[in-house]
Amino acid sequence: MADDKGTNSLEYGTPCFEKYTKVRCIGAGTYGRVYEAKDRVSGEVVALKKIKTLNESEGVPVTTLREIVALKSLRHPNLVGMKGIVVSKQKDEDDEDEDDPKGGGSTSQDTRSDYANGSIFLVLEFVAHDLTGLLQSNHSFSDLAIKYIMRQLLEGLQYMHDRDVLHRDIKTSNILLTPAYVVKLADYGLARTLRSNSKLTNKVLPVPSRRGIVQNERSCVFAELFLGRPLFAAKTEAEQMVKITDVCGTLFDDVNGISHLPHYDKFLGSDKARASDLRRMMYRKAMERNVTLPHGFIELLDKLLQIDPKRRFNPAQALNSDYFKVHHPQLVPGDAPTMLPPITEANCHEMAARKLKKEGSQAVINGADLNKKKLHDKANAVLSVVEHTKKRPPSKPLYVTD
Secondary structure (H helix, E strand, O other): OOOOOOOOOOEEOOOOHHHEEEEEEEEEEOOEEEEEEEEOOOOOEEEEEEEOOOOOOOOOOHHHHHHHHHHHHOOOOOEOOEEEEEEOOOOOOHHHOOOOOOOOOOOOHHHHOOOOOOOEEEEEEOOOEEHHHHHHOOOOOOHHHHHHHHHHHHHHHHHHHHOOEEOOOOOHHHEEEOOOOOEEEOOOOOOEEOOOOOOOOOOOOOOOOOOOOOOOHHHHHHHHHHHOOOOOOOOOHHHHHHHHHHHHOOOOOOHHHHHHOOOHHHHHOOHHHHHHHHHHHHHHHHHHOOOOOOOOHHHHHHHHOOOOOOOOOOHHHHHOOHHHHOOOOOOEOOEOOOOOOOOOOOOEOHHHHHHHHHHHHHHHHHHHHHHHHHHHHHHHHHHHHHHHOOOOOOOOOOOOOO
């Protein structure tokens, strides 16, 4: 049942941005930055999502309008809630000092000059972690924790689908997690309603090098929680599609009844063969990570990875699978099972984890450069000693005289 607590008194436009104090930047993407902030009066910690606006003639991006509509209309315990919208009186300069999300440095002067005066911020509930940050920090999830997380994610998606809303950007960085394992699905910039007659874009974002293409994101998140790494890791879209079709098959299986033609299985493979390939791949990856796959996991993953939407499990079917029935705990949203210890790590988000990883890599590079310099200096010292060493005159040959 939807939870409307704390969402009936939304404030838009007031109070102004100056009511909040920024703490740090916790996320950055194509459509804006997200900051941890504190209310100067109440002390409440919130998340401020700065909307990236270009010149006044273009106005507010359509993705922002979609996100606001979704946040106002969707009320569920596992969907992040919006507290209001605030506007700064002048252009916000803080994120010019932040690292570019792709490591490219600060925003250029030419780009900054295109920004309109003042900035718009969505005031969202603050959640301590996201799954990407935890996974990149080598946090391991037990079977029970994964079951609890996936159940909440599926319940949130079922709530959205029941209202004909598609999220379209499910990935670990958009799945927030409280220390008590309560899931909050975030970032609705790409959300669309099925009631709309408009066509959907076939490509809305650059393909991430480490994430599965949006063919079935739930299954990719499901597998990544167990493996600690992406299921279909690739560097290019073509390479990723090959990996997906190798495991999941193609959409040509039943076109014009070709699956009934002789020797079809030899060329495109049967469902049993693909399921067997998936099982072997998952067990191999699990052995590499020293992970035990629970009962019902492979079967549910296979159903979630079906290319054909008619055969793919929807959230309701997934929730009724054997995976959730076996050793089923009392997975009540907001009440984590007592056997799950709370997450004690400091606030962990994708951007912070990426920054630490970058600093670690730089430290390794600096260490290698230092060692190289030491070796170079040592070699120069040896050569200097050799050059300044006085050479002994050649000894006179001994002649035998008669």
